[in-house]
Amino acid sequence: MGVGIEVHGLNAWYGKNLALNSIDMSVPANHVTAVIGPSGCGKSTFVRCLNRMHETIPEAYAEGSVKVGEMDVYGSGSDPVEVRRRIGMVFQKPNPFPTMSIYGNVAAGLKLNGFRNRKQMDELVERSLRLAALWDEVKDNLHKKSGASLSGGQQQRLCIARALAVEPEVLLMDEPASALDPISTSKIEELIFQLKQHYTVVIVTHNMQQAARVAELTGFFLMGSLIEYDKTEKIFTTPADKRTEDYVTGRFG
Amino acid sequence: MDQGATAFAILAAILVLVPLLAIFAYLVIKGIGSVNLAFLTQTPKPPGEAGGGMANAIVGTGLILAIASVFGVPLGIGSGIYLAEYGRNRFGDFIRFTADVLNGVPSIVIGIAVYSLIVVRQKHFSAFSGGVALGIMMIPTIARATEEMLLMVPNVVREAAYGLGIPKWRTTLSISLRTASAGVITGCMLAFARVAGETAPLLFTAFGNQFWNLKLNQPTAALSLQVFTYAISPYDEWHKQAWAGALILIVMIVGAVAAVRLTTRGSLKGA
Ligand SMILES: Nc1ncnc2c1ncn2[C@@H]1O[C@H](COP(=O)(O)OP(=O)(O)O)[C@@H](O)[C@H]1O
Ligand SMILES: [Mg+2]
Numbered sequence: 001m002g003v004g005i006e007v008h009g010l011n012a013w014y015g016k017n018l019a020l021n022s023i024d025m026s027v028p029a030n031h032v033t034a035v036i037g038p039s040g041c042g043k044s045t046f047v048r049c050l051n052r053m054h055e056t057i058p059e060a061y062a063e064g065s066v067k068v069g070e071m072d073v074y075g076s077g078s079d080p081v082e083v084r085r086r087i088g089m090v091f092q093k094p095n096p097f098p099t100m101s102i103y104g105n106v107a108a109g110l111k112l113n114g115f116r117n118r119k120q121m122d123e124l125v126e127r128s129l130r131l132a133a134l135w136d137e138v139k140d141n142l143h144k145k146s147g148a149s150l151s152g153g154q155q156q157r158l159c160i161a162r163a164l165a166v167e168p169e170v171l172l173m174d175e176p177a178s179a180l181d182p183i184s185t186s187k188i189e190e191l192i193f194q195l196k197q198h199y200t201v202v203i204v205t206h207n208m209q210q211a212a213r214v215a216e217l218t219g220f221f222l223m224g225s226l227i228e229y230d231k232t233e234k235i236f237t238t239p240a241d242k243r244t245e246d247y248v249t250g251r252f253g
Numbered sequence: 254m255d256q257g258a259t260a261f262a263i264l265a266a267i268l269v270l271v272p273l274l275a276i277f278a279y280l281v282i283k284g285i286g287s288v289n290l291a292f293l294t295q296t297p298k299p300p301g302e303a304g305g306g307m308a309n310a311i312v313g314t315g316l317i318l319a320i321a322s323v324f325g326v327p328l329g330i331g332s333g334i335y336l337a338e339y340g341r342n343r344f345g346d347f348i349r350f351t352a353d354v355l356n357g358v359p360s361i362v363i364g365i366a367v368y369s370l371i372v373v374r375q376k377h378f379s380a381f382s383g384g385v386a387l388g389i390m391m392i393p394t395i396a397r398a399t400e401e402m403l404l405m406v407p408n409v410v411r412e413a414a415y416g417l418g419i420p421k422w423r424t425t426l427s428i429s430l431r432t433a434s435a436g437v438i439t440g441c442m443l444a445f446a447r448v449a450g451e452t453a454p455l456l457f458t459a460f461g462n463q464f465w466n467l468k469l470n471q472p473t474a475a476l477s478l479q480v481f482t483y484a485i486s487p488y489d490e491w492h493k494q495a496w497a498g499a500l501i502l503i504v505m506i507v508g509a510v511a512a513v514r515l516t517t518r519g520s521l522k523g524a
Contacts, residue, residue, distance in 0.1 A: 056415055058341075085418025095409040099432050109417035112427050159413070166417055 002200030003069030003169045004029040005050065010064035012045050012054055019045045021224045023064070027217070032192055032201045034215035034232065036208060038247065041221040043204040044092075047172045050202065051087035052080040068170055085113065088163035088199075090173040094155035096147030096162075102138050105147040105158055109166040124165050131198070132161035133191050153184025160191065164199075171195060173203040177210065189214050208248060212236055220244045277503065284500035287493040293501075297463050297479075303490055307498050309465045310474035313380065314505065316467065317459055317475055318449055320384020325391030325448075326441055330430075332392065333399020333437075338425050340400075349400075352393040363389055364454035372458060380466070380473035383459025387451060391444040398440020402433035438517055442510045449506045452477040476502040 005027035012020035020042050027033045035043045048054040049062045052073060066073035073083050096105050104111075106125045115121060125142075129135040134157040138145070147158050156176060163171060173192070177185040192214045195201055205211050211218050212232055219229040220239075228235060228244045239245045291306050298305030332352070336345055367386040372378055406429045414424040430437065455461070460472040461482065476498050483495035 051416070053412065053416060056412070081418050081420050083418075084416055089416035091409060091412065091416070093409060095407070095413040097410060097413065097428060097432065099434070108414070108428075109419065112414070112417075112419045112423050162413075162417065 002030040006067040008065040010049060012049050012062040015059040019224055023226050025219060025226060025229055027202060029200050030196050031217060032196050032215045034211035034218040035204045036211050036218060037221035042224045043221055044174050047174055047202055047204055050172055051089055052083045085166055086168055087170045088168035090159050090163055090176045092175040093179050094152055094159050096155050096158050098148045100147055101143050102145055102147055103142040106161050106165050128161040128165040131164050132157045134158060134161055153180050156180060170200045175204050280500045280503060284496035287497035292497055296465060300488055307479050310476045310479040313474040314476045316380050317383045320381060321387035321391060321448060324385060324388030329392045329395025330399050333396040334425060336400040337403035352396050356393040360451050361453035364457050368457035378460030378472040379470045380459055381469040383455045386454040386458045387448040390448045394444035395440050399437050402436030403429055406432045442513055446506050446510060450477050450502055452481050
């Protein structure tokens with residue numbers, strides 16, 4: 001089951017540049033929440049702060065409070081590696097491990113975290129590939145084909161399966177369909193809709209129709225600040241802030 | 254224009270093959286006559302006596318190269334990992350510079366250094382010291398090849414691993430190094446092939462031996478040393494055996510490189 005996310009006073013820097021300015025946001029469990037805004041407004045930085053991926057960039061750091069369920073992500077005893085294991089991430093460009101088979105890709109997170117039970121691993125791999133709606137397309141070539149030999153859309157679903165295999169509580173997706181064709185995109189969107197039964201999903205998108213189709217809640221970011229955060233319908237029909245309205249009606253961005 | 258360039262590239266490729274094939278053909282012509290069962294199974298006969306072989310030198314070369322690889326491959330790959338994953342700083346630049354300088358140090362100087370550091374202390378020549386000398390020579394080539402290959406691994410691949418909660422050290426060893434493995438192995442083979450025929454660093458370390466020796470702390474025969482000794486000797490019989498020794502050495506190097514290539518070739522389709 002998914003868990004909720006509570007963000008308070010989150011600031012993020014790249015060296016001396018402030019990229020996120022005092023973000024407060026409350027993401028409910030087992031919902032899909034979209035993050036929208038013009039390019040460079042801090043969407044990626046925001047989701048990367050939620051699982052402490054932000055600090056893997058040299059000189060990048062964040063401060064503030066992020067609670068994911070019971071876990072205090074920036075608490076003093078918190079281990080970034082453990083945080084990332086419990087909060088899965090899917091990136092903009094499909095990034096399968098190029099030298100690994102399809103099975104190897106999905107099992108990588110388990111294997112490299114010391115998971116040894118072969119039978120249970122087979123089950124988790126199958127379950128994850130089914131959840132990612134990829135099982136039927138790859139089940140005959142699990143060990144024979146490399147992850148890199150799949151089509152772009154299949155690769156992205158493979159990356160989703162890989163993230164799900166370690167059984168995270170939250171799934172972060174940073175523009176997961178922006179590099180894909182329309183058919184693959186609609187497959188991924190359908191999938192996101194299914195995933196919220198089991199997970200809390202936060203999805204970054206610059207495609208407003210996509211946000212409207214998949215997300216119950218939407219946050220609008222502008223220049224590092226969260227301008228407005230509400231039910232998706234409200235954001236797209238009767239936003240409270242003029243800047244949100246300008247953006248969703250296409251007047252800028 | 255395009256056709257001209259293509260023709261030139263093909264011509265250049267063929268011209269590269271010429272010296273290689275010429276050397277190999279010459280070695281075969283000169284050496285094959287002396288390669289026989291005795292040559293491969295016996296130790297040298299005293300000067301002037303016919304027959305005998307280089308079996309002890311063949312095994313000695315294998316032994317010294319094994320020591321060199323056990324020593325040079327992990328240190329080379331390890332420092333390459335440091336340079337690529339942690340070395341974007343002053344200390345990294347210093348190591349990089351040192352590796353490039355080490356690469357340019359004449360091999361006989363490395364032999365002398367190992368002589369004074371190991372042989373003098375242990376008070377005898379040894380296979381071990383010869384292996385260390387060759388191993389040191391392997392390190393810079395392997396380190397720089399490993400660094401370059403790791404830098405070619407896209408950062409999104411590392412991010413994928415971090416995102417799964419895989420620690421950095423694990424990501425480096427099991428993801429990045431694995432992704433770069435084909436290039437790293439090529440670097441190791443280059444370094445191996447380069448030192449396999451070295452003579453100068455073995456002169457004061459492994460030293461050479463007319464008899465069998467498998468002990469790491471005793472003087473040991475090596476093909477390159479044996480070829481050198483025989484080639485400058487006044488005996489016709491030894492000259493012929495020197496050619497045969499050189500031929501065997503080349504075959505051993507090519508064989509080792511081919512064996513590693515075959516066993517490490519990926520088995521995945523579309524990888
Ligand atoms: N690796 C980085 N180094 C320095 N600045 C960065 C880096 N990544 C992003 N930024 C800056 O942070 C701000 C937010 O970027 P980002 O979160 O990627 O925006 P978005 O995902 O909304 O397009 C931008 O001004 C961008 O220039
Ligand atoms: Mg982005």
